[in-house]
Amino acid sequence: MKLDRRISNLCITGFSGTGKSLVAEEVARRLDWDFLDTDDEIVRQTGKPIAEIFRQDGEGRFRELERQTIRKACQQRRTVIAIGGGAIVDPQNYELLAKTGLIVCLEAKPETIYERLFREAPYSPETEVRPLLATDNPLERIKQLKASRQPYYAEADWTIHTDGLSVSEVAGEVIRAWGLLRHMHPHLNPLPSRESRLGSQLKANDDVACLVETATQSYPVFVGYGLLNKIGGKMRQAALSGRATIISDKNVFSIYGSKVAEILEGAGFAVNSFVVPPGEETKNMGYAVRIYDFLVEHRAERDDVIVALGGGMVGDLAGFAAATFLRGIFWVQVPTSLIAMVDASIGGKVGVNHAEGKNLIGAFYQPTLVLADPQTLTTLPQRELVSGWAEVIKHGMILDKEFLEFLETNINKLLKLEPEALAQAVARSAAIKAQVVNQDEKEREGKRTILNYGHTIAHGLEAATQYKRFLHGEAVAIGMMGAAKLSQRLGLLPAAAVERQQALLQKFGLPTAFSGLDLTEITRAMELDKKTKGKAIRWVLLQDIGKTVIRSDVPQQDVQAVLQELTEL
Numbered sequence: 001m002k003l004d005r006r007i008s009n010l011c012i013t014g015f016s017g018t019g020k021s022l023v024a025e026e027v028a029r030r031l032d033w034d035f036l037d038t039d040d041e042i043v044r045q046t047g048k049p050i051a052e053i054f055r056q057d058g059e060g061r062f063r064e065l066e067r068q069t070i071r072k073a074c075q076q077r078r079t080v081i082a083i084g085g086g087a088i089v090d091p092q093n094y095e096l097l098a099k100t101g102l103i104v105c106l107e108a109k110p111e112t113i114y115e116r117l118f119r120e121a122p123y124s125p126e127t128e129v130r131p132l133l134a135t136d137n138p139l140e141r142i143k144q145l146k147a148s149r150q151p152y153y154a155e156a157d158w159t160i161h162t163d164g165l166s167v168s169e170v171a172g173e174v175i176r177a178w179g180l181l182r183h184m185h186p187h188l189n190p191l192p193s194r195e196s197r198l199g200s201q202l203k204a205n206d207d208v209a210c211l212v213e214t215a216t217q218s219y220p221v222f223v224g225y226g227l228l229n230k231i232g233g234k235m236r237q238a239a240l241s242g243r244a245t246i247i248s249d250k251n252v253f254s255i256y257g258s259k260v261a262e263i264l265e266g267a268g269f270a271v272n273s274f275v276v277p278p279g280e281e282t283k284n285m286g287y288a289v290r291i292y293d294f295l296v297e298h299r300a301e302r303d304d305v306i307v308a309l310g311g312g313m314v315g316d317l318a319g320f321a322a323a324t325f326l327r328g329i330f331w332v333q334v335p336t337s338l339i340a341m342v343d344a345s346i347g348g349k350v351g352v353n354h355a356e357g358k359n360l361i362g363a364f365y366q367p368t369l370v371l372a373d374p375q376t377l378t379t380l381p382q383r384e385l386v387s388g389w390a391e392v393i394k395h396g397m398i399l400d401k402e403f404l405e406f407l408e409t410n411i412n413k414l415l416k417l418e419p420e421a422l423a424q425a426v427a428r429s430a431a432i433k434a435q436v437v438n439q440d441e442k443e444r445e446g447k448r449t450i451l452n453y454g455h456t457i458a459h460g461l462e463a464a465t466q467y468k469r470f471l472h473g474e475a476v477a478i479g480m481m482g483a484a485k486l487s488q489r490l491g492l493l494p495a496a497a498v499e500r501q502q503a504l505l506q507k508f509g510l511p512t513a514f515s516g517l518d519l520t521e522i523t524r525a526m527e528l529d530k531k532t533k534g535k536a537i538r539w540v541l542l543q544d545i546g547k548t549v550i551r552s553d554v555p556q557q558d559v560q561a562v563l564q565e566l567t568e569l
């Protein structure tokens with residue numbers, strides 16, 4: 001059956017005893033959606049337990065009430081709907097549910113179902129809600145009834161085997177499925193198994209550089225030269241629709257604003273735009289409030305979407321507005337600077353600066369998708385572009401020797417912004433960041449720490465110069481040299497690796513030393529750095545290219561000696 005689907009709900013189906021209601025409720029809580037259980041709804045409306053409806057009015061009457069309840073439920077949005085185990089058999093119900101939501105089926109072996117229904121929650125006339133199982137041999141009846149419904153359950157978009165899983169684990173799986181499947185082409189028929197489904201998603205989307213998979217959401221990062229032209233389609237595929245508010249800065253909007261607006265309009269979005277002044281000074285609460293005002297004025301709703309079009313400043317600011325407006329509305333990241341493509345747009349960190357410090361106010365809030373078009377880098381000012389390469393090289397140095405070799409081999413193509421090499425470098429670098437983020441979404445487990453390679457000294461340099469002298473990547477390049485030299489000094493890293501890093505940074509036009517700065521100022525700023533836990537600075541050092549080690553026992557005199565070395569041009 002071909003369905004024109006507009007997916008805005010999640011429907012949980014499956015046999016009795018698979019935990020539909022509890023799971024649906026938990027999913028709704030985690031996604032902050034509404035929750036509706038059709039059986040409960042029927043009981044509430046009729047004032048009768050399900051078993052009594054069956055007894056007094058017959059199954060036919062119950063199915064009729066069920067159909068009505070489902071019809072109403074399907075008019076909702078952002079609702080997790082738990083439906084009765086037999087509801088999906090009805091083709092009308094199926095079609096309605098599939099048109100408006102994603103159907104997830106919870107599976108369990110008949111024995112597990114029997115255990116859950118009859119052992120863990122003993123069957124009694126008062127609590128009885130499963131009249132169809134009221135027989136002498138319930139296990140046999142479960143097997144029969146389940147087998148007869150299996151073809152219908154198989155039509156679900158996704159199936160989760162719940163045997164041995166807790167409600168919370170099943171809920172986590174449902175959310176993961178939602179994150180993955182909502183990006184699929186909405187017109188596709190459901191495929192039988194989850195593996196083939198995910199496989200086809202990746203095949204259908206050649207531009208997927210990586211998936212960011214966090215506890216609350218999974219979403220694709222698309223990277224492709226000229227991909228901006230496809231943003232409308234990609235957003236539709238991710239089941240986004242309605243109104244799109246483009247948030248951008250003046251520089252970026254003047255080049256790409258009308259083009260993106262046109263493409264989105266062509267894809268059926270009602271578009272309006274809010275343009276802020278360029279520069280880090282804009283990333284503050286005052287501009288967040290202006291964005292809220294704009295959204296209120298245009299009556300933005302929870303199902304509308306914000307499109308953050310610009311560098312990391314716009315991404316952080318617009319993402320923060322998206323995270324907080326109406327307690328979170330959909331947003332899409334369209335990074336246009338190299339730093340934003342390979343770093344800021346991956347990981348869901350959004351926020352604004354406070355007068356007392358950078359990024360002091362913020363949240364973790366993942367977008368629905370990220371779309372990076374490296375062609376936009378052709379208009380990025382040269383110094384900004386060069387600064388971005390520092391983070392790209394950093395990704396190679398900390399995690400991927402092969403990628404570092406790729407950068408070395410393709411340096412000339414990359415400097416010329418040759419489309420294929422450029423897209424490859426951006427995609428790979430974004431994937432490395434995603435890989436780290438996936439292991440530690442909220443920076444709680446310390447795994448994200450390795451991304452701070454080069455950043456301890458960089459933050460010192462930036463703060464000591466009031467963020468005026470260096471672009472972030474420039475400071476990071478110098479900081480990476482400091483970290484590499486420190487690693488060498490501590491006997492961890494061979495000199496050849498330090499030289500290799502230096503040569504690559506320099507070829508990209510990045511600084512590897514500084515002059516004219518007071519070292520005590522830098523040291524003080526480093527001590528104040530927010531990434532410092534307790535007293536000792538946690539240094540991200542290298543053992544080899546692609547292999548990091550975290551050390552909190554680095555002697556002060558070694559740090560001073562390295563800073564001194566960095567001033568010797």
Ligand SMILES: NC(=O)c1ccc[n+]([C@@H]2O[C@H](COP(=O)([O-])OP(=O)(O)OC[C@H]3O[C@@H](n4cnc5c(N)ncnc54)[C@H](O)[C@@H]3O)[C@@H](O)[C@H]2O)c1
Pocket residue numbers: 249250251252255278279280283310311312313314316336337338339340343344345346347348349350359376377378379380381384
């Ligand atoms: N959220 C995160 O995880 C994360 C990570 C790293 C950095 N950041 C943040 O990102 C910001 C830095 O990002 P950035 O370097 O992109 O700064 P930015 O957004 O200020 O962009 C730099 C300059 O380039 C211009 N620009 C961007 N794309 C362009 C294009 N394609 N053509 C022409 N001009 C273009 C901008 O208008 C701006 O003037 C900082 O606020 C930083 O805190 C966040």
Ligand SMILES: [Zn+2]
Pocket residue numbers: 343391455472476
């Ligand atoms: Zn950085």
